[in-house]
Amino acid sequence: MDTVSGGSALDSLRWQQESYKVADKDDGMLTQEDFFALLTKELSYQDPTKPVENNEMISQMTAFSTTDGVTQLNDQFTDFASSMSSGQALQASSLVGRSVMVEDNSFTLAEGEMPKGKLITEEPASSVVIYVENAAGEVVQTVPVGNIGSGESSFTWDGTESSGYAAPPGDYRFRVAGLVDGKASELQAMTYRKVDSVTLAGAGGNILLNLNGGSSMALSDVVEVSEG
Incomplete structure (x- = not known):
């Protein structure tokens, strides 16, 4: 039975393959070029009497293709997330100087402002009165409203006592x-x-709106925007 020895042709092929080295990657990720270089290296060292089965070769190619596809998908998703963040930042910046609704009954009055609010009830109410209280809890203004139906009702305080x-x-x-x-x-x-x-870049990576009075809220929590 003939045996295969290290002939010049085989040695030459092996020498050529060994002279090729995978380039160092700063990110530690294998490219398609790196994969084929490693595959060629594997083939150069295999036993010629026991070549790699076709199904093994196909399995390796499929595994790499899947990995490469996932990497590309991750890159595309990262670009998409970056685009979304930029869009949200632009949307948030357009709200500066405008008013947003807060699920809180407190506010800060600036000179010349007329604060707005909204009262909510699940059932009709009668003899409704709005009391404006200062930081000490003193009632500085009383506004009779009367009867209201269920739902939401907007109101404005003219800023006078x-x-x-x-x-x-x-x-x-x-x-x-x-x-x-x-x-x-x-x-x-x-x-x-x-x-x-x-x-x-607020807490938890959220885009935060800094409101007058020192409080803040996430952009995602905004339910209504007013011009004034």
């Missing part, structure tokens, strides 16, 4: 009370807050 003079700038809150099914109840009140600035 019961005396008729403009209220000083500072922290205030709306408190809304009325009768629901004949029983005294406090209704939910929300306020509009002006956006002073935007933080693009």
Whole structure:
């Protein structure tokens, strides 16, 4: 039985393959070129009497193709996520100077402003009154509303106290009370807050809207935007 020895042709082939080296990659990722170089290296060292089966070769090619496809998909998703972040940043920056609704009844009054709010009730209410309280809890203005239906109702405070003079700038809150099914109840009140600035890399990677009065909220939590 003939045996295969290290002839000149085989040695020459082996020498040529050994002279090829996979280039170092800064990111540690194998490219398609690297894969074929390693595959050629594997073939040069195999026993000629026991060549690699076709199904093994196909399996290796399929595995690499799948890995390469996943890598490309990850790159595309990263580009998509970056594009989405840029779009959200642009959207958030357009809100500076405008007002967004906050699920809170407190707000900060600036000179010349007329704060807006919204009261919410699941059932009709009667004898509804809006009380404006300062930071000390003192009622500075009382606004009778009367009867309202279920749902949401918007309102605006002109910024004046019961005396008729403009209220000083500072922290205030709306408190809304009325009768629901004949029983005294406090209704939910929300306020509009002006956006002073935007933080693009806030807590948890969220885009944050910095509101007047020192608080902030995530862009994703915005449910309504007002011009003023």
